Amino acid sequence: MAIPPASMGPSALGQSGPGSMAPWCSVSSGPTRYVLGMQELFRGHSKTRxxxxxxxxxxxxxxxxxxxxxxxxxxxxxASVFLLEKDRLVKENNYRGHGDSVDQLCWHPSNPDLxxxxxxxxxxxxxxxxxxxxIATVNTKGENINICWSPDGQTIAVGNKDDVVTFIDAKTHRSKAEEQFKxxxxxxxxxxxNNMFFLTNGNGCINIL
Structure with missing residues (x-):
């Protein structure tokens, strides 16, 4: 797994300065068929549990x-884990250990146990x-709010409140690379x-590494 900041840095993208990349800003062209279909589904299933x-x-x-x-x-x-049994959730286990809020979580892309x-x-x-x-605790530099596991299962990316993204080796649990964004x-x-990395930003854009 090639870590985006190392493999496609600012020079490769024709940008300059740390945290630079190709921005993509898009304005929606209107509701898609999928959205319309979901609206119809929710109208027909308005009861919640x-x-x-x-x-x-x-x-x-x-x-x-x-x-x-x-x-x-x-x-x-x-964190809590639930099993879906027919139309209801049954709590399987509760996971304690963090000293602050659990702001985001994700599963291993191919191992349903992690x-x-x-x-x-x-x-x-x-x-x-x-x-x-x-099975592992990895210390980071800031308060973490984003996390995702790469599709090949080798890398975990975590973002914090200071707009730093750290790429962690999922086997050694060590940092591979770190990028501070502006x-x-x-x-x-x-x-x-597994060959492109995306970030959404506060300027209404999607940035591609």
Whole structure:
């Protein structure tokens, strides 16, 4: 896995200065068929159900790669994992260890037993649902708010409130690269081919590494 800042830095993109990349700003051309279809679906299924999950605000949810488990992260400093049984969620386990809110989490792209949490306590934690234990804690430099696992499973990217994105080796749990951006980083994601990295920013743009 080539880390984006190293493999496609500012010079490769014809930009200058740290944190530079190719920006892409787009204005929506109107509702798509998908959006219209979802609106129709929600109109036909207007009833909602609530399932107790946490004692404070829930910040993040994500499905495991096999679709069997739903994980949630909360302001109560915990993550929870649920099993979907027919039309209801059944809590499987609660995961404690963070010293601050769990702001985002994601699952391993191909291993349904592993997920990772990003917290305001300046750490990320990797969890194994088979043992319900934390198998790795990685210290970072700031309060973490974004996290994603690369499609090949080799790298975890984590973003913090200071707009720093750190790329962590998922096997050694060590930092591979770190990039400070000059704009507000709101969300991060790889493409499915694992060769491009995307950031959304506070200026209404999507930036591509």
């Amino acid at each position: 609530e399932f107790p999950a946490h004692s404070a605000k829930v910040h993040s949810v994500a499905w495991s790669c096999d679709g069997r488990r739903l994980a949630s992260g909360s302001f109560d400093k915990t 997920f990772v949490t990003a917290s305001g306590d300046k750490t990320i934690r990797i969890w194994d649902v088979r043992t319900t234990k934390c 704009f507000e980083v709101n969300e991060i994601s790889w493409n499915n081919d």
